[in-house]
Amino acid sequence: MLSRLNPLTTLAASGAAIALTMAASNWPVSVAVAAAVLAAGTGAGVMRRVLAASAVILLPLWFSLLVLHGLFFPEGRIVLAGWGPARITVEGLAFALEMGTRTTACVLVLLLFSFVVNVADLVAMMTTRRIPPQFGYVLASTLTLAPAITDQLSRIRQAQEARGLVLGGSLLQRVAAARLQMVPLVLALIQEAAERAHALDARGFSSPGPRSTYREVADSRGQRTFRRAVLGLAAAAVILRLCASWFGVPVLPSLSAGNA
Known part of the structure; x- marks a missing residue:
């Protein structure tokens, strides 16, 4: 409902x-x-x-x-x-x-x-209501941040396990494994943010004027x-x-x- x-x-x-x-x-x-x-x-x-x-x-x-x-x-x-x-x-x-x-x-x-x-x-409704696109992007990014981090962390974990890294075991081993996952996770999120910025510029995100949506x-x-x-x-x-x-x-x- x-x-x-x-x-x-x-x-x-x-x-x-x-x-x-x-x-x-x-x-x-x-x-x-x-x-x-x-x-x-x-x-x-x-x-x-x-x-x-x-x-x-x-x-x-x-x-x-x-x-x-x-x-x-x-x-x-x-x-x-x-x-x-x-x-x-x-x-x-x-x-x-x-x-x-x-x-x-x-x-x-x-x-x-x-x-x-x-x-x-x-985002489509905000576009039709003439709400600043920056606000809609920040809200949409916030709502999709947790799923994006979860998917990225799952891919990093699978890649590390495929290379033979042990991610289970004792509490200390889990903490050490989590530390090894944080660096590639942060780097991947930074790279994704840069790619999103280029995509938004290519679509005229910062350009003035009226906007429309296909949805x-x-x-x-x-x-x-x-x-x-x-x-x-x-x-x-x-x-x-x-x-x-x-x-x-x-x-x-x-x-x-x-x-x-």
Whole structure:
């Protein structure tokens, strides 16, 4: 379902979800956004890929948040347990929970968008909307960077194994093998970037004037209305957040504030 939507629709929905999450700065809102993303990922059939990629990013993040804020939160008052300078406080755990859920929701939104969007259609839509081509190229390169690195690393690994290099074994052997793979990987990415630059110049990427695309991407009136609505809602949430911060009034009650 998500893959059949216009790329600008999924982009607007993703941006609005992140803006609402950051503006609310409230863990129930973050949990609701994360749950909605997981439900959408299940419907799109990319749930397993989203969870696998998010685990690599979020597990170290949650660990660092619990260590830094759960044990060494300077504003903590309600102490649950203590070992010298390290203290588990209610305020520290609440801050780690709010920060972790907020970041988790944003990461899940971005990963879901990257897995369901058609990059070629997205660039084509940006071209028809007269968006600067540099922005479209940066966005498309970002979305295709991880698959490009994975494919390049797989080719390097296969070439090294064909020459008799042992890439398995103990942890030290794996670290040494990874070091040997990094140099050709970086050189290959630099060479690919130079080739892309020459190809873009040959196609008049930096030339001024109107542009066109041969790709026809469906875009209904309902989707255009939806994009305006979610972007307006996100803008209103950001404005409300800014006004609340100026006057010192919380937009939504936070967990740490409730325990203060």
